[in-house]
Amino acid sequence: MSEEQSEHLAASIVEFCRFLREKGLSADLRRTITALEATKMGGVGDRRLLAYALQASLCSTREEWEMFPRLFEEFWSESYSRPRSASGEHQGSSQSNPRRSQQEEEACSTVFTDQTGGSDAAQDGDGKAAFGASAHTRLKKVDFSEVRCDDLAMLEELSLRLLRRMSLRLSRRSAPSNLADRVDLRRTIRRSVGNGGDLIDLVRKGRKPRKNKLVILLDISGSMNFYSLFLLRFAYALQSCFHRVDTFLFSTDLVEVSDLLRTRHLPEALRKLSQRRAGWSGGTKIGGSLRQLNQLHGRKLLSRETVFVILSDGWDTGEPELLAAQLRTTRRRVRKILWLNPLLGLKDYRPITRGMAAALPYVDVFAPAHNLESLMALERHL
C-alpha cells in the first residue's frame, strides 16, 4: 500500500469512528488509535479482515459487536478509499429523533405533568409548615392514593427527607465479620522491623462488609397509577445505600430506567423519564416482564448478593403459571425476594388474585407499600 493510500485509509477510519460514535458506540480516542494501529499491521489485507480487525479494536460489548457488521457495511458500502461523508448525512437522521420523542412525550407524560401541576399549586402557601409535627405524622400514614392536591408538595418534601435518613441508617449498619481474627502477616512483619524483628503487635485483618445489590421492578400499569410515582422516588432514595441499584419499569413490557435515576437531580430525572417510551397506565403482564428481565439481564444482575424488590399490586392479566415459573427462576439466583403491595394497606385485602396467589410461595417478604410509614418499615428487610 502506498503512503498516500494508507493515509487515506487512516482518514477514513477516523471518520468511521466518528460515525460509530454518532450511532451510539463508544469508539473513543483510545479505541480509534488501536484501530489505526491494527490496520497498519501487515496482513490485514482484504476487506473482510479489515472489518474483523476494526471490530476487535472498536467494540467492547456484545451489543456493539453485533451492531458492527451492519454499520460497517453502511459506512463502507462504497470502496473504502472514498468514504461517504458521515457528518452531513447522519445528522439528518439524528434530528428526526427529537420529533418522534416529542410525540411520545405527549402520549405518556400525563403521570408527571399532573404531578408538577399539583406541586406548583401547593407551593403558593409556604406557611403550611406551621402544620408542624402533627401534619407530618398524618402525612406519614396517609395512603398515597388519597393524598389531596395541596398536600402533595409537602408529602414529597417529607418523603425525600425521611427516605434520605433511612439510607443513612442503612449505610451505617455493619455486618459482623467472622474472619476478624486472621493475622495479617504482611503488616505484622513490616511493623516488626522497627523493633529489630521482634513481633510485638499482631496486626489482624477482617473482611470488608459488602454492600448488597438491589434490583427493583416497578409496576406502572393502570391499577398502580396512584402509587407508582411515590414508589419511583423510593427507588431513587435507595440508590445511595446500595452498592448498585438497577430499576426497571413494567406494564406489558420491560423498560430499564437505572441510567436515568443515577443522577443527582431528581426532577430532571423524572422529566426525562416521562420521555422514555413505557406503557404508563397500561395493562399488566408480570410474568412476561419478569421473563424478559431474567433472559436479558438475569446473568448480569441476579446473584447471591442481590435483593430483588417487586413493587406491584399483583393484578396480572398474563398466565399465573408463567409468573410462578419465572419467579422460581429468579428466586434461585438471588438472596431474597421482597414483594411490596400497596393494596396490602387496605384492611380487608387478601392476596387471592390469581397472580398474587401464584407468586406468594416464592416471596420471602410480602409487605405493604401504601404510605410513607410502610416504606420506612422496610429498612429492616433490606
Place this chain on the structure above:
Amino acid sequence: MSPKPTQLEDEPIRDPDSLMRNFERLGYIADRSLATAVFLITKLHKPLLIEGHAGLGKTEVAKVLASMLDTQLIRLQCYEGLDISSSAYEWNYQKQLLAIKIQEAAGQTVEEKEKHIFSREFLFERPLLQSILAQDVSPVLLIDEIDRADEAFEAFLLELLSDFQITVPEMGTIKAKHVPYVILTSNRTRELSDALKRRCLYHWIDYPSLEKEMRIVRVRLPGMEEQLGMQVGRFVQAVRKLGLEKPPGVAETLDCARAVAALGSSRVDAEVIEQTIGCVAKSMEDGAKINAAGINNLLAQAS
C-alpha cells in the same frame, strides 16, 4: 487428549489466515474474525477480552495460542475475593522472620536489614508476576473468568494490562522484559468496567453454525462416525432453539457425541438421547423442557 505432533507453517503468524490454519492443525476451529483478533494480540501486544456463553472454547484459545507459539501458558483462574497476594505476589513471611533472627547479631542498620528482607529472594511469584518476569520469550497469560473477580481486582489489573508492570511497594516497579500475550475471558455475569474494556481488544464468541460445529466434532473426535456426529450436532442445534436456562455449548455437543459413541448404538434415536440427556440438559427444568418439546420432535427437526 493431547494433539498429535503436527507440522505448523514456518511462520505461524504471518497473517490471520495462516494463523487460522495453524489453529486448525492444533485442533481448534477458529473463524476468520477470531483469527484476526488473535493475530492482533501478537502484533499490537494488546490484551484480548473474549466474551461468550459457557462451553464455547474461550479458554481453549489461550491454550492453543501457547502451544502454537511454543511458549509457556500462565493461567489465573478468577474467583470472588481474589486478591493481590494470591494473584500477583506475596512475601515469604517465614523466611523473612528467620532472616531477621539470623541478622540480629550482624550489626547492620535497620535500613540494611529492611532492604535485605524485602528483596526478590523473599518474594513468592504468583501468576501475574510470573507473566512479566519471563526471561527469554513472551508467555501467554490467561486470566480466566474475570467477571468473577471483584472490582477492586479489576482496578489492580489496569496497571498490568496497559504498562505490563507491577508495583511492589517495598521494592519498586517491575517491568516486563517480554510483554506477555494476554487473553481475558468473561461469561458476562457482570458488566466489566469501562476502563478495563478500553484497554482490550474484544471478541464475542457465539454458538457455532451447524457446519462449523461439525468441523469441530470431526477435529476433536476423529474416530466418530460421520453420520452419528451429524445427528448429534443437529439435535443439539435444535435444543439450543428451545430457550433453555443453560443452553448446551460445543463442549456439551462433544460430550453427547462421546456418550452416544460409548453406548455403541449405530443411530441416534429417542432412547439413546434419553440415556444421554444429562450431557445436554444441566438442570431438572431444562431436562423437563426438552422432554416437553418431545425428543422425537427435535430429532425430526434435526434430520
